[in-house]
Amino acid sequence: MKYKALIGIEMHCQITETNTKAFSSAKNSYTIIPNENVRPVDMAFPGTLPVVNKEAVKKSLMASMILNCKQPDYIYFERKNYYYPDLPKGFQITQETKPAPVGICGYLDYYVNDEIKRVRINNIHLEEDSASLDHKNNASTIDYNRAGVPLLELVTYPDFRSAEEAVSFLETMRCIYQYAGISEGDSKKGQIRCDVNVSIMDEDIDETKEENWGTKIEIKNVNSFSAVKDAINYEIQRQIELKETGTYDEMEQQTRRWDDEKQETVYMRSKVDAIDYKYFIEPNIPKFKIKQEWLDEIRGLIPELPNERKEKYISKYELNKKDAETLVKEKNISDFFERCIELGCEAKEASNWITTRLLGYLNKNDLNINDIYMTPEMLTEICLIVKNGKISTQQAKEVFAYVLEERKTPQEIIKEKGFEQNSNEEEIIELVNKILEENEQAVNDYKNGKTNIIGYLVGQVLKASKGKFNPGLTAKILNEEIRKR
Amino acid sequence: MKYLEKSITEIHEALLNKTVTSEQLIKESLEKSHEIQKKYNAFVTILDNAKPTEVTNELISGIPFGVKDNYSTKNVLSTGSSNTLKDYIPFFTATSIDNLFKKGAVMVNKTVLDEFGMGGTGTTGHTGIVKNPWNPLHMCAGSSAGSACAVATGVYPYATGSDTGDSIRKPAAYCGIVGYKPTYGMISRYGLFPFASSLDHCGVLTRNVEDAAIVVNTMKGKDKNDMTSWDSSGVDLTKTLKNDVTGLKLAYIKELCDIKKYKNADATLKEHLENFQRTLKICKELGMEVEEVSVDEKLLNSIASTYVVISCAEATSNMSNLTGIIFGPREEGKNYVEMIKNYRTKNFSPLIKRRFIIGSYVLQKENKDRYFFNAQRIRRLLVDEWKKIFESFDAVILPVGTGPAPLLEGSKDQIDNSTKALEEHLQVGNFGGFPSITIPNGFINNLPVGVNITGNCYEDEKVLNIAYQLESKMNYKNQIAKENN
Numbered sequence: 030m031k032y033k034a035l036i037g038i039e040m041h042c043q044i045t046e047t048n049t050k051a052f053s054s055a056k057n058s059y060t061i062i063p064n065e066n067v068r069p070v071d072m073a074f075p076g077t078l079p080v081v082n083k084e085a086v087k088k089s090l091m092a093s094m095i096l097n098c099k100q101p102d103y104i105y106f107e108r109k110n111y112y113y114p115d116l117p118k119g120f121q122i123t124q125e126t127k128p129a130p131v132g133i134c135g136y137l138d139y140y141v142n143d144e145i146k147r148v149r150i151n152n153i154h155l156e157e158d159s160a161s162l163d164h165k166n167n168a169s170t171i172d173y174n175r176a177g178v179p180l181l182e183l184v185t186y187p188d189f190r191s192a193e194e195a196v197s198f199l200e201t202m203r204c205i206y207q208y209a210g211i212s213e214g215d216s217k218k219g220q221i222r223c224d225v226n227v228s229i230m231d232e233d234i235d236e237t238k239e240e241n242w243g244t245k246i247e248i249k250n251v252n253s254f255s256a257v258k259d260a261i262n263y264e265i266q267r268q269i270e271l272k273e274t275g276t277y278d279e280m281e282q283q284t285r286r287w288d289d290e291k292q293e294t295v296y297m298r299s300k301v302d303a304i305d306y307k308y309f310i311e312p313n314i315p316k317f318k319i320k321q322e323w324l325d326e327i328r329g330l331i332p333e334l335p336n337e338r339k340e341k342y343i344s345k346y347e348l349n350k351k352d353a354e355t356l357v358k359e360k361n362i363s364d365f366f367e368r369c370i371e372l373g374c375e376a377k378e379a380s381n382w383i384t385t386r387l388l389g390y391l392n393k394n395d396l397n398i399n400d401i402y403m404t405p406e407m408l409t410e411i412c413l414i415v416k417n418g419k420i421s422t423q424q425a426k427e428v429f430a431y432v433l434e435e436r437k438t439p440q441e442i443i444k445e446k447g448f449e450q451n452s453n454e455e456e457i458i459e460l461v462n463k464i465l466e467e468n469e470q471a472v473n474d475y476k477n478g479k480t481n482i483i484g485y486l487v488g489q490v491l492k493a494s495k496g497k498f499n500p501g502l503t504a505k506i507l508n509e510e511i512r513k514r
Numbered sequence: 515m516k517y518l519e520k521s522i523t524e525i526h527e528a529l530l531n532k533t534v535t536s537e538q539l540i541k542e543s544l545e546k547s548h549e550i551q552k553k554y555n556a557f558v559t560i561l562d563n564a565k566p567t568e569v570t571n572e573l574i575s576g577i578p579f580g581v582k583d584n585y586s587t588k589n590v591l592s593t594g595s596s597n598t599l600k601d602y603i604p605f606f607t608a609t610s611i612d613n614l615f616k617k618g619a620v621m622v623n624k625t626v627l628d629e630f631g632m633g634g635t636g637t638t639g640h641t642g643i644v645k646n647p648w649n650p651l652h653m654c655a656g657s658s659a660g661s662a663c664a665v666a667t668g669v670y671p672y673a674t675g676s677d678t679g680d681s682i683r684k685p686a687a688y689c690g691i692v693g694y695k696p697t698y699g700m701i702s703r704y705g706l707f708p709f710a711s712s713l714d715h716c717g718v719l720t721r722n723v724e725d726a727a728i729v730v731n732t733m734k735g736k737d738k739n740d741m742t743s744w745d746s747s748g749v750d751l752t753k754t755l756k757n758d759v760t761g762l763k764l765a766y767i768k769e770l771c772d773i774k775k776y777k778n779a780d781a782t783l784k785e786h787l788e789n790f791q792r793t794l795k796i797c798k799e800l801g802m803e804v805e806e807v808s809v810d811e812k813l814l815n816s817i818a819s820t821y822v823v824i825s826c827a828e829a830t831s832n833m834s835n836l837t838g839i840i841f842g843p844r845e846e847g848k849n850y851v852e853m854i855k856n857y858r859t860k861n862f863s864p865l866i867k868r869r870f871i872i873g874s875y876v877l878q879k880e881n882k883d884r885y886f887f888n889a890q891r892i893r894r895l896l897v898d899e900w901k902k903i904f905e906s907f908d909a910v911i912l913p914v915g916t917g918p919a920p921l922l923e924g925s926k927d928q929i930d931n932s933t934k935a936l937e938e939h940l941q942v943g944n945f946g947g948f949p950s951i952t953i954p955n956g957f958i959n960n961l962p963v964g965v966n967i968t969g970n971c972y973e974d975e976k977v978l979n980i981a982y983q984l985e986s987k988m989n990y991k992n993q994i995a996k997e998n999n
Contacts, residue, residue, distance in 0.1 A: 069606055073835035075599065076586040076608060076705040078740050110831050110877075114850045119834020169850075171839075307877035309886065312712035312828060314741055 032229045032272065034265045035242060036195050037187035038257075039224040042206055043158060044088050044179040045213045051157045051179035052079030052122055052314075059218050063172040071176045073117035078313045081106070085179040086131070088211045089155040090319070090327050092181055093132025095205055095334065096150045101129035103318055106155075106311040111304055114171060115159040123156035123182075125308050128316075130154030132183075139201040141194050148198055153183040161219070175219075181211070187226065187242070192261035196254050199223070200358075204335045207360040216253045223251045227264040229272070243268070244282050248294050251287045260287040264294050338363055346376035355384045361398045362388070368405035369412075378412045386429055402436040403429075410439050418499050424448045451497040454506065457490075461503070461510050464489050475511055483507065518543055519668040519994050522573050522725045529569045529576050536566035536576030536620065543578035543622045546669045554645040554667070556660035558583045559591050559624040567618040573728050575618030580664050580673030583624040584631055585611050585716075586705035590621070594630045594707045595639030597861040598836045601843055608705020609740065610716050610733040611674065617732050625660025625673055629863050631681055631709040632829060633657055635922075638865055643922060646688060647995035648961050652919040655688040657681040658719060662689040665719045666995035672720045672729050678709045679821055680914075680940035682717045683952040687964025688919035690954045690993055692985075693719050694726040694978070696751075697971045698947025699744045701730065702737030710828035713821075713944040721992045723953060723982040727751035730974075754975040755982040760801030762980060764967075765907040766794065768806045769814055770936050778932060782917040786963055789956040790913040793965050796987045797911065802980070805907070809899055814935040816892050821941040823876045823889035830873030833866075897946040904970035909980055911967050912939060914952050918961030940966060949974040951981045954990035960998040962990070 050057045055068040070077035086104060093100055105128045108120040124130035135150035160176040162169055183202070189195040203221060206212040214221055228243035235241055246268070251260050264285075271277040282300035287293075310316075333341075335357040342353035357363045362383065369379040387408075391398060411432075415425045420443065431442040443449055451457070464486060465472055474482050487504045494503075517525055517534050528534045547560045557580075569576040581587060584594045586604040593599045607615070615621070626639040636644040636659025644659035646652040647667045654663050658675030662685035665673050675682035677695040686693025695717035706716055718729045731752060736745040773779055773787050794804045838844045838857030845860060847853035862870075876885035903910055916933045930937075943950035948968050955965040967984070969977040985991050 072840050074586075074604065074606070074841065075592075075594065075602070075707045075835065076604075076703075078704050080739060080741055108831055110834060112834065112837070112851070112854060114837075114839060117835060117840060119837065120831050305879050307831070307874065307879075307882075309827060309831070309877060312710075 031232050032265075032269055033190060033232050033236065034261070035187040035228050035230065035236060036189035036191070036261055037226045038185045038189070038195055038199065039182060039226075040185075040199060040202060041180055041182045041222045041224075042202070042212050042214060043220040044085050044155075044181055044211055045220060046210050047082055047084045047088065047179060049082055050177035051082050051085050051155065053177045054080070055177065057178055059220075060174055063170070063174065065174060067173045067176070071117065071173050073119070079106075079122055079311065081314055082179065085155060087327055088179075088209075089131040089153070089181055090324065091209055091331055092183075092206070092211055093135070093153050094324075094328055095209060095331060096132060096135040096137050096153055096183065098132025098135030098150060098153060099129075100132060100319060100324060103128065103316045104131070105316045106314045107308045108311050109306040109308055111306055113159070114169070115162050115176070117160065117173070117176060121157060121159065122311055122314075124154035126152055128310075137198070137201070139198050141197045146194060146197075148188045149186040151184040151186055153181060156180050156182060187228065187245075192258040192265075195225070195261060196258050199254050199257060201335075204358065204360070208332060208334050210332065219252065221252075223257055224249050225251050225257060225260055225264075227261055227268070229265060229268045244277075244280055246280075246282070246294075247284045249284055249286045249297065252289075256287055256289055259292060260294060263292065267294065335360075335363070342376075342380075346370070346380070348376065348380050352380050352384050355388065356380060359398075365398055365405050369409050372405060372409040374405075374409040374412045379408065382408055382412070382429070386426070390433055401433060403432055407432055407439055414439065414443070418452070418501060419443075420448050421496065421500055424496065447497075449497070451494060452499045452502055454502070457494075457498055457503055457506050458510065460493055460498075461490055461507050464493060465507075465510060465514065472511060472514055476514075483511070486511070516542065516668060518546065518578070518670055519992070520671070521722055521992060522577065522671050522720075522728050525577050525671060526573045526575075536569060539576065540564050540566055540578050540620055540622060543670050546667070547623050547664070550647070550664060550667050550669055554647055554650060554654075554663050555642050556626055556644050556663040556669075557623045558593055558595060558626055558639070558641055558660070561590065561622055561624075564620055564622045567620055570618055572617040572732075574614065574732060576620065578620045578622040578670045579614065579729075580623050580625050580661055580670055581611055581621050582627055582658055582661050582674050582676055584627055584676055584707040584709075585674060586707070587611060587621065587624065590624065592624065592707075593640065595627045595641065596629045596863075596866075597640045598838070598842050598857070600640060600861075602841050604705075606705065609702040609735075609737045611705065613733050613735060614729075619732075622670065623664070625658070625664055627659060627661075627676075627681075628657035629866055630707060630829075630833065631657040631676055631678055631714075632825075632866055632869055634679070634681070634684060636660070636663075636685065637922065638863055640863075645922065646919050646961070647997070648690065648919075649997060651921055651923065652961060653688065653922050655685040655919060658685050658693070661719045662686055662691060662693070663995075665689070665721060666691050668994045671725055672718055674733070675717050675719050676706055676709075677715045677717050677944065678713045678825060679938070679944055682715075682719060683940050683943075683950060683964075683966060684915060686719050686952045687914035687954070687966075688962065690957075690962030690964075690990060690995060691719055691721050692723055692726050692951065692953050692981075693717065693964075694723075694730060694951040695943070695949070696730050696734065696974050697949045699740075699742045700734045700746050700749075700949075700974065702735065702740040702743045704737050704739035708828075708832040710825035711832060712828060713825055713941075715944065715947075721994075723951070723978060723985050724752065724755055726951065727755060727978050727982075749975065751974060751978055754979050757979045758801070759980055759983045761803070762801075762908045762976070763803045763805065763906065764794075764797055764909055764911045764980070765805055765807045765903050766790075766911050767809050767814070767939075769809055769811050770912060770939060771806075776932055782958055783933065785958050786913055786915075786917040789958070789963060790965060793955045793984070793988075794911070797984060800983050800987060804911070807903055807907075811935075813892070813896060813899060814939070817896065817941055818934050818938040820889045820892045820896070820945070821938065822872065823885050824893060826869045826873035827877050827886055828873070830870045830877070833870070893945045896942050900942055900946055900948065900968075901970065908973075908976055909967050909969040911965065914940065914964040914966050918958045918963050940968075943968050947971055949977045951977055953981050953985050953988075954993065955988060956990070962993075
């Protein structure tokens with residue numbers, strides 16, 4: 030390719046793990062019932078005032094630390110003024126870069142395939158979400174549940190060179206937000222939304238010099254990671270075509286939006302029409318000093334993050350890299366895995382079950398691990414029963430499937446379906462001898478030194494037992510009995 | 515003498531002795547309200563079905579009072595004297611009013627103000643102009659015009675006001691009564707329709723200093739809904755009223771009070787400043803030290819413009835919630851932009867629109883540093899200047915305005931440059947959040963004039979103490995307005 034792309038991301042992620050909204054005492058939780066979580070301040074009734082949710086500030090500062098940002102000495106909030114029906118006050122309470130927001134000048138290392146990359150973070154700030162609009166044929170409805178939900182916006186430098194890098198970063202960030210107990214990070218619930226900016230330049234030009242950068246195109250409202258990928262690739266291609274046809278220089282700095290249906294970016298407005306948001310400091314929220322002790326306390330609360338867990342899985346549990354990565358990708362899955370180990374399950378066993386059968390089941394049925402009947406306790410139980418030889422591995426797979434389908438415990442399934450392994454020696458001896466008698470030729474072969482015929486004979490016994498005999502015990506008895514002949 | 519023309523403690527005594535009942539007081543107050551409404555147009559709403567309350571040990575129990583119509587009152591029309599809210603009935607009550615209700619106070623009417631408090635004449639409310647009860651050809655000043663008029667005429671012993679520039683203290687002076695705004699944050703602003711949040715104060719209008727202390731004692735208190743409110747539970751404003759003031763030091767500013775500074779001074783201004791000197795003499799007789807101090811005239815002359823810039827900027831943003839979409843009389847339009855535009859065009863008075871334009875202008879990116887940030891800088895300089903005075907003095911004493919109430923006819927809400935600083939200096943009390951009280955100190959042309967005492971933040975007790983002692987040496991305590999033809 031003759032060109033390279035410079036891509037930056039603005040990632041908006043709702044802080045879902047606080048009890049109340051950013052500046053309101055309304056409940057902060059997702060609901061499909063419209064206007065359920067609303068207090069007067071969320072609808073900007075005259076005389077209402079914002080009150081800062083300290084927990085939201087705490088989580089924001091934690092995110093700032095994870096992103097290796099500098100935290101400010103004082104917290105300020107600002108008003109971003111504009112009219113829109115989803116913005117009841119006519120302004121959004123947010124943080125601008127001056128005075129400093131919860132984080133500036135950070136970076137994050139993330140992986141693309143196996144390669145480590147670093148993206149610089151311009152800033153991360155805490156703000157409030159707007160209401161959600163729904164446009165019907167003749168009217169629009171406004172749902173104020175979302176109005177005032179705490180929102181973290183992080184702004185990267187244009188350090189990504191491809192859609193793949195940008196998406197890998199977003200996936201890493203989502204993962205971090207989940208692990209840190211900041212956000213559920215569910216795009217389907219609209220908890221993550223992105224703006225993307227893209228510019229291209231000739232491959233051989235030095236991109237570290239800002240004056241060499243191409244014209245920056247901002248793409249608004251890209252609301253899923255796959256859309257981020259598509260929008261970036263579309264935009265790069267669009268700009269390359271402009272270069273190729275010699276019209277690139279006519280392109281003005283502009284804002285576009287991503288049209289998910291048409292799969293293209295659409296012109297919204299030119300840079301010269303940019304809205305002047307008339308920022309000023311929110312006078313109803315006094316600035317407050319962030320004490321070092323508080324920062325230390327927050328730093329101490331940062332939990333183990335996905336990369337640390339991955340390292341642990343590889344070095345301590347001896348899992349292969351692929352499985353370790355699969356396990357840490359979602360916090361719920363990783364937590365499930367760790368719980369199994371706590372309960373006494375062997376790490377490799379647990380990992381095998383989760384990465385193959387469990388994730389297979391979840392993906393196939395588009396389910397979340399918290400929505401299914403299987404618990405770490407049940408999976409551990411299945412593993413232990415196999416280990417004790419009560420059921421075979423083959424039976425365990427069936428038990429596993431039944432637990433998920435019939436929503437019953439492994440014990441219940443084993444009892445109901447008659448999965449209990451038979452370890453009654455007398456019964457086994459009897460059936461072994463019956464099979465040996467029926468297979469005279471094989472017994473002779475064995476005596477003539479063809480000892481690998483044993484496997485065939487054990488198979489015959491197990492088949493005759495309809496899979497109920499304990500295979501190990503059966504093999505042991507068969508060995509003993511055949512020698513007696 | 516009618517009961518409602520007495521002081522709160524006297525009425526309370528009468529209620530306890532059962533020489534009068536709460537019911538009788540309310541009836542009397544309502545009758546008087548209708549009479550005053552006819553004469554001076556002081557009310558937006560008269561609550562004819564106001565109910566008496568139990569008389570307890572609380573001084574204000576069972577006693578009627580008035581509420582400025584920019585306080586949110588549950589189930590009672592609250593208009594801010596604006597057509598934008600002409601049908602707005604809130605579902606919550608402002609904290610400070612609720613505090614009065616809890617102690618048994620009885621609201622009997624809602625008083626007229628300049629639209630949303632944005633005016634100093636009492637002529638811009640949506641229900642028409644308020645006339646001065648001493649001479650209806652003159653104004654009450656504003657914005658707490660209706661409250662001042664009603665208290666002055668003996669409708670009740672007190673009414674709430676709000677003060678962003680001098681909106682309590684100016685009309686108090688023009689109506690011959692007491693107007694007090696305590697330190698910023700002593701009274702919660704939750705439920706007060708905002709004009710300029712960093713300058714807005716709640717306060718009260720009464721006919722004597724002790725009543726002001728009693729009422730604010732009840733209105734005040736830290737409120738979880740207002741982050742700028744502070745805990746004053748240890749402060750009893752009535753306790754120190756009668757303290758000896760001997761040795762306290764008062765400062766007055768030469769550049770404002772020296773008649774020689776005004777080249778075109780008319781007889782009224784001369785009389786006003788001479789009267790002020792007589793008041794200073796009384797202060798000395800009380801044992802206080804009174805000294806003249808000098809403040810840079812350039813700084814004094816920038817008070818008014820600093821106020822305009824900051825208050826208009828905040829107002830533009832604060833009133834962006836008035837779109838007619840959630841509350842207020844919704845206007846039709848092809849889309850939301852038109853709906854909002856039609857609503858605001860139709861319902862805001864020209865004066866307010868002018869202020870919105872100023873506010874928008876000074877916040878625009880290209881003007882912000884020159885106007886908004888410079889105004890913030892001058893605000894800081896002025897506050898520092900006053901704080902410097904407070905290092906050596908207990909309070910600043912200054913005349914209110916340039917004389918008594920101007921005529922309604924031919925009055926402009928515009929400022930004469932030579933007397934601008936004298937007219938507007940009370941705004942410094944809002945810049946610094948200082949406790950500030952106006953009491954009557956004489957008459958000019960049969961119209962009352964006032965004097966103002968302003969102290970350092972959190973020194974409300976001292977300010978009230980000085981005002982109380984000064985009041986007791988003058989003849990205007992508890993005076994009731996009467997027309998002298």
